[in-house]
Amino acid sequence: MPVMNDEVPDEGDYDAGRARGEFDNITPEDFIHGGGSGHSNPPGWLGREDIGRIRRQVPIPYVEIVPVRTDDLGRVSQVGSLLRVSENGSIERTLVTGRVLFHETLREAIARNIAKDLGDIALPLLPASLQPFTVAEFFPTPSLSEYYDPRQHAIALCFVVPIAGDCKPQDETLDVEWVDPKSELMETFISQMTNGHDRIVRQALAWAGV
């Protein structure tokens, strides 16, 4: 069953709250200006119809974050993944991901999405450079690419972000699980990721030299 959050409706990265229809009478401007009715949506947030239409017209920029724990020499000692309730009600394993909002910097998008999924005291150590370790192109056509997103054509800039603080699952996130990248469990976790997120983890580990 989807986890709801009536105060801060998520725009629809995983759309768990999308079926509710409670925002049908709110104009996009409410969301763009971040205002209205006590909702604390970030500026740039769009209504369901608007984002739905735009998603059929232009590629949508995303950030995708592989959260890691590192040791004192910077080596990746643990890789984090999220358990979430997907649109169809099943549980899925995924990464921290979300679209970049209008007038939001990439760094703000990374920090906002980490806070949304891992909580406010995760203390992410954002990279000094915005050079992503890879760019994943998700297409709504299954066969076109190994990255598949039925909702949209998304261009995801992928970053490895060390997490120095404590994580507590937020919103639709049921749990955050950490695993040693050299353990057998890592393979199990990767195999549970779908639509190309598994590939992104493998590329992150290759890039980090694990």
Place this chain on the structure above:
Amino acid sequence: MPVMNDEVPDEGDYDAGRARGEFDNITPEDFIHGGGSGHSNPPGWLGREDIGRIRRQVPIPYVEIVPVRTDDLGRVSQVGSLLRVSENGSIERTLVTGRVLFHETLREAIARNIAKDLGDIALPLLPASLQPFTVAEFFPTPSLSEYYDPRQHAIALCFVVPIAGDCKPQDETLDVEWVDPKSELMETFISQMTNGHDRIVRQALAWAGV
């Protein structure tokens, strides 16, 4: 005076053809499906109103290419820049840049934009990896970032692409000029670029070790 091209109206990267109004009765779908009336617009091309509206709602993904000539050891021996007629009729120096269209891969966007500006026999050597040397975030608010684009919030993935063939200017491009990155003329050319494109050239040269 803007250079027009009646057969292949450009969607508006520099909007030279935007004032004509001749497409007002063409629906966005015509452009999304790349069809209609003998026009050879690429699939994903959008009408003026559609792209204008979307540009106020979401960040737009771009590719920005620094064309270079390299010697037999791969060192950058020349850097290319374009002379174009800007929207206000003045001549500006810029790079090869364009937005990524719906359902278009980054590689296709790079190749298409190079062909559009440098012609079909430029023989670009696209990089083996899509890891950009930097990501430039253009905002419509002048003070927010050193990258400024009055039309939109654009997220530009920046690549250095060696050009092995011959270039002939296309469409709104008046000329393609090459300059030795170690010459004094390089500084002059960079100083003629505006809105952050100068920064991108400097970052490209730093990345290439010139």
Place this chain on the structure above:
Amino acid sequence: MPVMNDEVPDEGDYDAGRARGEFDNITPEDFIHGGGSGHSNPPGWLGREDIGRIRRQVPIPYVEIVPVRTDDLGRVSQVGSLLRVSENGSIERTLVTGRVLFHETLREAIARNIAKDLGDIALPLLPASLQPFTVAEFFPTPSLSEYYDPRQHAIALCFVVPIAGDCKPQDETLDVEWVDPKSELMETFISQMTNGHDRIVRQALAWAGV
């Protein structure tokens, strides 16, 4: 049986010619200055004893190249590997690799090692930037790292280099074989590589997004 090459003794990347002893009366300076007796060793080449001693005192800088064929959009369509006779007489699959010589640039080292293994008309397209996709640290202690080199502590800067020309095996190289990175044969080839070169190919493919 090792393949010998009396005219151009290889310094010992694979040391096939090292047992001969024919250079015992040639001083290191002969090699450093690239001279002497009709031999065409490159400047910086060291005698067996010298390089052997140094290898126990400092890490040795290497370049390691994954040769690829790319299509017109820059995507890796084939990955090359070499079949060589190893020191113990068995045949091994490996990459293009060699140490950087004194007073030699990285670009020269890359070009020289490609020419040594793939011939003079391989037409390698060296990268515009010297940022390696990874750095592999080989240690002479088997358990210390997944990269193992019994001869030395080597620090290998790893590059993917597209090959545009024709290859003909040189020196100790018996054959150059190309394989589609998406084919099953790729896995077979990778599994035949040892001492960490398999890892480097995997990291190259992850970096190239294959």
Place this chain on the structure above:
Amino acid sequence: MPVMNDEVPDEGDYDAGRARGEFDNITPEDFIHGGGSGHSNPPGWLGREDIGRIRRQVPIPYVEIVPVRTDDLGRVSQVGSLLRVSENGSIERTLVTGRVLFHETLREAIARNIAKDLGDIALPLLPASLQPFTVAEFFPTPSLSEYYDPRQHAIALCFVVPIAGDCKPQDETLDVEWVDPKSELMETFISQMTNGHDRIVRQALAWAGV
């Protein structure tokens, strides 16, 4: 006047202690095994003659670190540089730099050199990936490259490392100074660096998007 440190003689990155001759009767093995006479040299440390000879025969692998302070979004807010006494007794501005010792990993070399120059509570945040932002090739011939090192041919892997703790100058380091990369003082500091270290700072800032 050079700053001496009798307890932990530095091998000679800046050779302040090299003129003393007090180690003439210590064999290289003492240093390779890190032992002897109460000295706490790291394993792999070489005697003056040994390292001097090797420096004329092979390129020497180095790490070069640009220390930075970052804000909570990972942006570089300050760049650190060191004031040191050079071999000829003058004061020079430089970065954290040192060679990689035999059997030492790059991460250990980065951590050791930061501790050597900035102290034990600097709390450096080493990068998750060993992909350097650039590789600087120093040659002993002034005209060959913009990176010049009269002692040797050095291949320096360059990293930006955020410093989270407190710095206190160590050994030959007189002071550690921090400057806002957007301030005018940054240009002054860069202009005070010589032999190519200025270039490395510029490349670091370009890579970090400052």
